Amino acid sequence: MDAIQFLIQQQSEIIEIVLLSLLVSGSATIISALIGIPLGAWIGLNNFVGKGLLLRIVYTLMALPPVLAGLVVYLILSRSGPLGELEWLFTPSAMVIAQCLLVTPIITGLSAAAIASKEGIIYDHARSLGATRMQAVWTVISESRTGIIAGIMTGFGRAFAEVGAVMLVGGNIRHYTRVLTTAIILETRQGNFEMGVALGVILLILSFIVSSIVLLNAKDFNLGEV
Amino acid sequence: MDAIQFLIQQQSEIIEIVLLSLLVSGSATIISALIGIPLGAWIGLNNFVGKGLLLRIVYTLMALPPVLAGLVVYLILSRSGPLGELEWLFTPSAMVIAQCLLVTPIITGLSAAAIASKEGIIYDHARSLGATRMQAVWTVISESRTGIIAGIMTGFGRAFAEVGAVMLVGGNIRHYTRVLTTAIILETRQGNFEMGVALGVILLILSFIVSSIVLLNAKDFNLGEV
Amino acid sequence: MNLFEITHLTKVYRDRTVLSIDKLYLERERIYAVLGPNGAGKSTLLRILNLLVEPDSGDIKFVDGQLLKQGHKSYDMARRMCMVFQRPLMFSTSVYNNVAYGLRLRKLPHREIERRVSEAIDFVGMQDFINYPATKLSGGEMQRVALARALVLRPEVLLLDEPTANLDPHSVQVIEEIVRKHHQQFGTSVIMVTHNLFQAKRMADEVILLVGGEVVEKSNAEDFFNNPSNERSKAFLDGTMVY
Amino acid sequence: MNLFEITHLTKVYRDRTVLSIDKLYLERERIYAVLGPNGAGKSTLLRILNLLVEPDSGDIKFVDGQLLKQGHKSYDMARRMCMVFQRPLMFSTSVYNNVAYGLRLRKLPHREIERRVSEAIDFVGMQDFINYPATKLSGGEMQRVALARALVLRPEVLLLDEPTANLDPHSVQVIEEIVRKHHQQFGTSVIMVTHNLFQAKRMADEVILLVGGEVVEKSNAEDFFNNPSNERSKAFLDGTMVY
Amino acid sequence: AEKVESTMTLATTTSTQDSGLLDYLIPIFEKEYKTTVKVIAVGSGQAMEMGKKGDADVLLVHSRAAEDAFMAGKFGSVRKDVMYNQFLIVGPKSDPAKIKGMTDVKAAFKKIATAKKKFVSRGDNSGTHTKELSIWTALKVTPAGRWYVESGQGMGDTLMMANEMNAYTLTDEATYLSWQKKTGLKEMVRGDKLLLNPYGVIAVNPAKYPKIHNKAAMAFVEFMTGSKGQALIGEFGKEKYGKALFTPSAK
């Protein structure tokens, strides 16, 4: 009950945190999808020397620990690092970059698997009806969308739930880089478990809304019919 | 260089940490697969009232923050919690349980998507050749294995890379519940960034080995041919 | 005892009644040809008989028991039949494993499986492809494997959905011969959907003409082809039927 | 100018040479029937002509240019042909969208698309299914949609792989009529694979018999059916060919 | 107040943030100097590493030896004492090693070690951990065995763990007080002068990184060690806990 009262008092700050969370993880997911889906399609559709290695690397990077991703971005964006000039450390941009490192391999790997498991003949049908290479790839992606959407949701879930990377490169600065997960950590560290759980529930509700919107497009689930 | 020297000195402790990491995340992945694949198959193959809601919940739980999962398990296993009697808190068992909470939704959701996007007719073929319901489901799973394997790898990656849950319920106790990710956090907090990165690289190498073994079974990728 | 006793069967897809059979009795140990225009409900009928699709209403008796009664299905009975699909799907493994599939499910001894699978593969002329990945086969080759996969189980009833549509003329003869032999040797009942009137003539004891989901005519093959009792049957045979 | 000039074409799958054509010239504005036993390489030939499969060697001239030369492919030329597959795949959307697919790729005006799609769907008798999900259609219905999807593009060359295998007798006539009309009206060249010898007789100007990946005979349809010049052709026609 | 940069990055240990001290002080500082402070709360070691890399402008930490090394390495331009609080030994109410009320921390440690009663160590090279190790060293005891648990975690988590395990631990008073309700651990030993926990404020050396916001950093050092800041520190916590959590100590 305390937690709920507190949430109401802190409404405006929580809204700020929620919006930043959605912005950071949403941007990271969109950027990663723009990289990962075409890359995954390419891997899924083609056979080439080194494909096995590339896939293994992608799947390996799915297990990239957020802290490590954060650390790498930190060292690059640090004033003493190669891109220190940009002064991006402890900004939302840095958080987006770090999350992209985590999400891109997930979307790439799952898109590749989704496309590889669909009938290989989709591409041929598209080509034979006059599609350019790009258009045919687009058709394949669209026909594999259930798997790809699942990949996007997994990637978003990963970004939205992780804390190691955003904590390190964002710094959990109040009113500026504090997101839901870093706020949860802060509350837990102070022993306010109820608050931690309450914020966690908010996070899950948001994720529920996002997944409801996204799943509308996953046709293979036949959600229309019962 | 320092980091490498240190790693060599600390060899035996690092081996201990590596083995525990593999044991905990490996067990969690296996348990989650045993729950998630049949559940996912069931969702993917059937149309029923509430399927949309169930799917949305599964996809929502993909975004379960590790800290929250950890917190929930903590409160349950705590001496003051309902299962305090077991005295499982701060043991590897507790870590496995917490990671199962994170991994099961991922494997469930991705298995469901993989199975739903395969031709629905696999199940019918199996049945018409005399498969029992279980055998037919198994055939569908086996034919959708590329997507399911991708799901398992994603789940394993999630478990192997996460730190929030194992830190909370395992306690990062040296020689007992310290795993790679909690060790990385420990080093990072001390400012030993190189050590953090070095441990992260070890983690990635292990993940590479695991993905290499697992990917051998993902036939749709046609890794045999070039 | 009849093979099937179908009563009051209906199936609706998206508000269209695609099957509506008031009463249809089929006898045992015969070869039935199911004819009819595209979309008549032929495949749907076979799927319902194999319990792969649930009808909206109707009961079906099968030999000595009730296959389908008020929505309650007996899968044990369905297991006594075997269906070859119109667009057969190959499991993504070798031809051998595809054909062995059903026998493995039945946990037959290894040796027995090997013997019967080889025999069935020889029957359909696919011996050179025994270790070939089945999904890479040509259209006709897939149809042969699909047939072998069913025949190897020696079911009481064979449900064949246009099983020779993609076969070359010689293979059609060979396959027809095999089906006939099975029918004679094991007393297998056969229900085959075909658009090939010559095939129906060659193979069938009885013909069922389905149009728009309804049984328009069911009669002895000879009668059907020589003296169709029904205007629509005549039109179908002349190829002048406009649907 | 010839339609295709194929030279030294070979295709190897898993150490088996499935296609080996030393020289094959096809003329424009004609209907070719490609006959041959299962696995003869018929579908593979069509795929290669449509640049969907890369041969291991061989060049192909197409009308006024080089379709394939030393591995270099001209996709612009391939876009002047259209293929209907043996096992056509429906995109998981409505029948309308399936048929509109190729026109949309070509960015035709909305009106024009609507007009041509409706026309093509009417042609193949699928007007009642215009908004139906295409993946739910019956086997024959899918084949019609696949044909409409190709015809609507009015390609210079139609590559048809057993386009009527799953159609009922009347529909076969209708579809043959449509293809013939297109051929006459737009001068479309047609290469159709078929196992239906009657169809070949009805439709084809020229017949190509492929056996084991090789061209056994290529001749005028009348000659082929009446006086096959070749032992193997004769055997194929008699249905006694053992492969 | 003089004009300073519009933002400033403060790297500090988690205890100052988690105790609420910064939420109380920073707004006052920000208002006075018209600047925005970005507080990054991390481990002491990490905070100092951030200073070394030029990613923080000013540090508020408690790890004296490391702070001196930092200054010796010319990473900082100014270091000043700010305040101190106490370390305490806390433990379960049952007090299995019978140390309650002792004032000699070494003797208490000795008793715990001899009785092999559970003791949770931070094990993370933090200020608290360093302090604990120095006591063991002074005792010439190498703690090891099942009774000695190295948590490798922050103070709050370590307190929770000690509570779950019925173990003793060494903690700073601020964290202990804010977690008291959660843990039920009892104060066992306090008052030894070995148990002082001094905090220092360090302005990062602008010579290394010209982009450092040095004016604001210097202003912060001034503020914290000046009369106003010191008075505020002396007041903090009285309302909530009945006593101040930190004792101002600027010279």
Ligand SMILES: Nc1ncnc2c1ncn2[C@@H]1O[C@H](COP(=O)(O)OP(=O)(O)OP(=O)(O)O)[C@@H](O)[C@H]1O
């Ligand atoms: N799963 C489904 N959902 C919606 N409609 C369906 C489904 N399956 C079949 N239909 C429709 O039901 C009708 C009957 O289909 P069925 O496959 O039984 O026809 P058929 O007689 O086998 O035709 P064909 O000779 O073309 O194979 C068709 O119009 C088809 O579009």
Ligand SMILES: Nc1ncnc2c1ncn2[C@@H]1O[C@H](COP(=O)(O)OP(=O)(O)OP(=O)(O)O)[C@@H](O)[C@H]1O
């Ligand atoms: N992708 C592939 N991988 C391996 N083998 C293949 C592949 N595609 C075709 N083949 C083989 O090449 C041979 C020729 O195949 P093709 O599909 O061209 O035969 P077809 O003449 O069309 O036969 P059908 O009348 O059965 O359709 C067949 O034996 C087939 O198994």
Ligand SMILES: [Mg+2]
């Ligand atoms: Mg059918």
Ligand SMILES: [Mg+2]
């Ligand atoms: Mg073919």
